[in-house]
Amino acid sequence: MKARQVYVPVLAVIVFLVLWEALVWAMGWPNYKMASPSDLIPAYEKYWELFLVMGWQTLWRTVVGLLLAVIFGIALGMIMGFSRVMRDALYPLLVGFNAVPKATVVPIVALMFVGAHDFNTVLIAFMISFFPIAVSVSIGLSTLEPEYRDILRSLGASQATIFWKIALPKTLPEFFGALKVSVTLAFIGTNLMEIVSPHGRGLGALFDSGKTNSDYPLMFAVLIALAFLGIVLYYVVVALEKIFAGWADRTV
């Protein structure tokens, strides 16, 4: 990695924070209207332990939800990618399911599994994030040129061999594109559960307590912490993409 790839984004973040600070100062906004970056530092100092504990709770539940979404999304994508009939059957259901706002599902899930907070949160993170993965895998598999299949099939290769040697690696770039979308979606899912149906866990609950106590800098501090976690997870996916699908990048 070149130095430029580090200092350019860091510089951009600093510029963003300075502009934010300047805007709040210039407009003379009070804390409860819009907190400024300098208000956030005391909030982090005061609650750093809570940020660590709850940040971790949000992170692990998001990651577990995302992993389930990857497993289920790939499986569903394979079914739809290889079978025309299954694609025709499942697509309307899938689109309909995805169209239902997850905020409306949260109370239903919370009632269905009362008290199972971790499970509920993981479930919502999973439900909101598997759709892009399933669609991308199914498109990747169904658009595989028949010649690729024929090359291996004429040598007597089994369907499983064709999948492992060609279909799967060829779909990886699309898969990672979808995973980048799913990462942020999974965070949205986790926080929906934590905020709409708070149970004292996760950054969403911290946000909610900031709201109840009119601690506006704390609310903003939670938002920035969430953004930070999102960035970290996103770049984990980027690193994985580089390892497993770096060959698809033509800009190097």
Add this chain to the structure above:
Amino acid sequence: MENLIDIKAVRHSYRTASGPLPVLDGLELTVPEGGFVAVVGPSGCGKSTLTRLVAGLLIPDHGEVSVHGSRITGPRSNVGMAFQNPVLLEWRTILQNVLLPLEIVPTKLSKAEGEERARKLLALVGLEGFENKRPSELSGGMKQRASLCRALIHKPEVLILDEPFGALDAFTREDLWQIMHRVKAEEPFTGVLITHDLRESIFLADQVVVLSGRPAKTQFVLDIPDTGIRTLDHLYTPEAATMLNTLRHQIEIAQGRAPAEAAA
């Protein structure tokens, strides 16, 4: 010489929404061991169906396709295929691409021996020094040459070429024709070449088969006299002109643009 490939009275239809669509009807084709037959015919006449039959990817409705006297009932590992689309795997190097068939077919070659053979084939087609490049770094003609090496790595009994040079520019194509002759001298194979290019057919093959329009049957067979080592100059001899004229006339008949003569 014994016939390696025998196609007898093959009839085949595809099932479509509007009923069966016959593509082949009365197809006869024989290729002796070591022979190289070019198949030409109007667009959409079922030439690619023919390659899938020989590869065992398709079983005909009627008639018989046999290799070495035994009837084909499914894919066997002793064919090599190359298409107009080189279909190299982008995530593998050229060398790894060429080695792909050895990962699937049973082979007596050790890993090192297989690699040595792949390097030898790549050198034969002029791709020495490109072993560790990715397909995206190669030109169209180079990709096609790598694809040819992949088709030959496991010493297939039958090499099936489905318009392998169709998407290349004229100069690259002539280049590859000469490479094909070099490859055949070094690595003898029995081949079926599907092509739209009549000059290509008489330059590469020792027999040209003209298929009729759909449903395709064998309409005409032209034997190319053995003139020893062929060079591009052979394409500009009066003999070549006569052969090309004959073939072009046959294609016109196949397209229905010229009346079939009683004794063509």
